[in-house]
Amino acid sequence: MAKIKTKFDGENTTFMLFQSPKEFWKNFHVTKHVILNNNHERFDRVLNIDIDEIEKIKSTQIDKLNCNVDQNTLQKDSCNQCTFTDECNTILKPIIKKYINMITQSVREDDNKPTHAHYEKKKSNESKSFLKNLLIIDKYGSSIISRKENKYYKIMTCYRHAQFSNLSDIELAFRKVMNDFEWIKRKNLDYWNKTLNYRKFQNVVKHVPDNW
Amino acid sequence: MDTKQINQNLKQLETQAYNCLQSISKYSYDQEITEDDYSKEYLYFELFYAISNYERAINTLKLNKTLKQRFDAIYQLALETLQLEEKNYFSRLNNFGEQYFSDVRYTNQINLFKEGINYNSLEEIPDDEKTLIENGAHALFKIRDEIYLLNQNNSLFVNYFSSTEKLDHYKAFEEKISVIHKENRWFWSVFNEIIENYRLDLLVPATNTWWYDLAELSVESFELAIAANISLQQEKTTVAETLRKLMAGEFEKLKESTNNTIDWIIDHHKESFSHLSNLTQSPSLAFQTWSEGMDEPAKSDHAIKKDIFVSVPGVNNEIIEDLINLVQFTDDINEEEKKHIIATAYLIIGKRKEALDLLDDEKK
Numbered sequence: 001m002a003k004i005k006t007k008f009d010g011e012n013t014t015f016m017l018f019q020s021p022k023e024f025w026k027n028f029h030v031t032k033h034v035i036l037n038n039n040h041e042r043f044d045r046v047l048n049i050d051i052d053e054i055e056k057i058k059s060t061q062i063d064k065l066n067c068n069v070d071q072n073t074l075q076k077d078s079c080n081q082c083t084f085t086d087e088c089n090t091i092l093k094p095i096i097k098k099y100i101n102m103i104t105q106s107v108r109e110d111d112n113k114p115t116h117a118h119y120e121k122k123k124s125n126e127s128k129s130f131l132k133n134l135l136i137i138d139k140y141g142s143s144i145i146s147r148k149e150n151k152y153y154k155i156m157t158c159y160r161h162a163q164f165s166n167l168s169d170i171e172l173a174f175r176k177v178m179n180d181f182e183w184i185k186r187k188n189l190d191y192w193n194k195t196l197n198y199r200k201f202q203n204v205v206k207h208v209p210d211n212w
Numbered sequence: 213m214d215t216k217q218i219n220q221n222l223k224q225l226e227t228q229a230y231n232c233l234q235s236i237s238k239y240s241y242d243q244e245i246t247e248d249d250y251s252k253e254y255l256y257f258e259l260f261y262a263i264s265n266y267e268r269a270i271n272t273l274k275l276n277k278t279l280k281q282r283f284d285a286i287y288q289l290a291l292e293t294l295q296l297e298e299k300n301y302f303s304r305l306n307n308f309g310e311q312y313f314s315d316v317r318y319t320n321q322i323n324l325f326k327e328g329i330n331y332n333s334l335e336e337i338p339d340d341e342k343t344l345i346e347n348g349a350h351a352l353f354k355i356r357d358e359i360y361l362l363n364q365n366n367s368l369f370v371n372y373f374s375s376t377e378k379l380d381h382y383k384a385f386e387e388k389i390s391v392i393h394k395e396n397r398w399f400w401s402v403f404n405e406i407i408e409n410y411r412l413d414l415l416v417p418a419t420n421t422w423w424y425d426l427a428e429l430s431v432e433s434f435e436l437a438i439a440a441n442i443s444l445q446q447e448k449t450t451v452a453e454t455l456r457k458l459m460a461g462e463f464e465k466l467k468e469s470t471n472n473t474i475d476w477i478i479d480h481h482k483e484s485f486s487h488l489s490n491l492t493q494s495p496s497l498a499f500q501t502w503s504e505g506m507d508e509p510a511k512s513d514h515a516i517k518k519d520i521f522v523s524v525p526g527v528n529n530e531i532i533e534d535l536i537n538l539v540q541f542t543d544d545i546n547e548e549e550k551k552h553i554i555a556t557a558y559l560i561i562g563k564r565k566e567a568l569d570l571l572d573d574e575k576k
Contacts, residue, residue: 017547025498030494032340033340037344040344041537071328071341071344072338073338074338089520110519143343145339157339157340159340159343159344161343161344161347163563166321166352167254167312167353169317169320169321170250170308170311170312170317170323171248171311172248172249172250172307172311173246173248173249174249174250174251174254175246175249175251176239176242176244176245176249176251177235177254177255178251180235180251182235183231190224190228191343191347191350193224193413194350194409194410194413195343195346195409197217197409197412197413198405199405199410208439
């Protein structure tokens with residue numbers, strides 16, 4: 001488990017990155033968000049990865065490592081059951097490094113222009129207790145979600161929406177806007193502004209409101 | 213909704229419009245944007261929507277007088293920004309608008325979205341996946357709302373362009389999108405809470421009926437609705453597989469366009485699709501129904517005799533000829549697609565020579 005120590009909300013704060021056993025978390029999140037869902041999340045542009053490389057890794061995972069991760073699978077039902085964890089970790093290593101660096105940098109840089117929200121949310125519809133969560137939206141528009149545990153925050157996931165208005169299927173180019181991190185961040189903020197109003201989110205506190 | 217929340221929503225709607233304006237201005241001076249890049253045109257349509265949303269919210273809250281100056285300031289800035297564009301700028305906007313609001317695309321997007329959801333695991337969707345699904349639902353519902361607001365007489369788009377440009381096709385898009393939207397009413401109902409929240413954020417008034425036409429689905433009715441959709445997918449697959457069996461040898465090339473052909477038939481001539489679907493669902497296998505020997509299937513996909521379909525029992529030539537007439541006079545597909553649909557139709561009614569002539573004509 002890696003620690004990120006940084007100034008947050010004016011206090012020294014520790015973020016814990018990936019849970020034990022760490023390869024499962026790393027393999028799962030990179031496979032899901034960077035490799036499989038690149039069409040929607042476009043991490044290739046953020047992490048500067050060649051699309052061909054992503055496709056090559058995807059084929060290897062499916063053809064040789066029997067990968068069953070998809071949009072709807074949970075880590076416990078996929079990577080935690082996999083017998084090719086080490087092999088998968090080896091082929092994902094350079095991308096994992098970039099993904100983790102990005103998260104670390106984003107958590108550290110939030111203090112420069114705070115764009116995060118604290119909120120409480122039930123673990124499931126049936127639970128009665130609320131869990132304390134933290135959402136950070138970074139300069140690329142990624143959503144980094146952590147959970148408060150004792151004195152530190154445990155980073156649960158990092159994903160982004162980069163395809164907002166169904167521009168797919170249109171035979172025109174949109175390179176500029178697709179690479180415009182500022183615009184994508186704005187659209188992610190709009191999305192979260194909407195979503196944080198849902199009943200399932202309680203005690204929402206946005207920092208700093210003007211940045212939202 | 214309390215006053216604080218309403219104020220926050222209004223502020224967000226105003227900010228969205230300013231953000232669009234800011235990005236458009238930035239793109240206007242960006243020398244790196246190439247001629248084929250329509251990012252700015254996309255942002256203009258986002259701006260039209262954002263301004264209309266802000267205006268609608270102000271009207272809903274009857275704050276027209278109080279917020280007049282603020283609204284006018286944005287509207288004026290948007291007008292001035294449009295005035296800075298070159299004379300024929302509408303044609304670029306229209307290139308984008310025609311594709312963005314295409315009813316065919318809207319249908320495809322909805323179908324793609326439906327197909328992407330794993331209904332077996334709806335109970336246990338991970339949070340990050342939920343947000344992606346919510347986003348998809350927003351984006352699709354938004355198109356319905358966008359085209360409605362775009363066509364309003366007082367919209368920036370209509371105000372600025374109606375005196376010089378023909379905008380009737382946007383009305384036509386709205387009519388078609390509205391029909392498709394209605395046909396998927398059960399589907400929006402699945403996302404009842406998301407859409408309801410979206411409506412509250414935008415402060416949509418009760419007069420925009422489609423925002424309210426959402427019944428909350430029970431698990432049972434949801435399963436029924438899903439089953440109906442899956443059944444259509446299965447029918448499509450069966451009809452496609454059967455048609456592909458007609459296309460061996462000289463018609464091999466037609467196989468590639470079979471799915472598009474079927475989609476077009478479903479959208480434009482449901483009678484033909486139902487007819488073909490019924491044939492494939494008859495008690496004996498479809499392939500047997502369409503072959504001379506009812507007792508045993510052909511030995512391979514390529515073992516179909518040339519004139520076999522002239523005597524296909526059960527094929528109603530009138531329905532298929534009606535389909536051919538319709539395709540001949542349609543203008544919403546290109547010539548190649550048209551030929552492929554007609555050639556497929558000819559094959560179904562055994563007019564093999566006519567089908568070949570058409571395809572040969574394409575090669576010339």
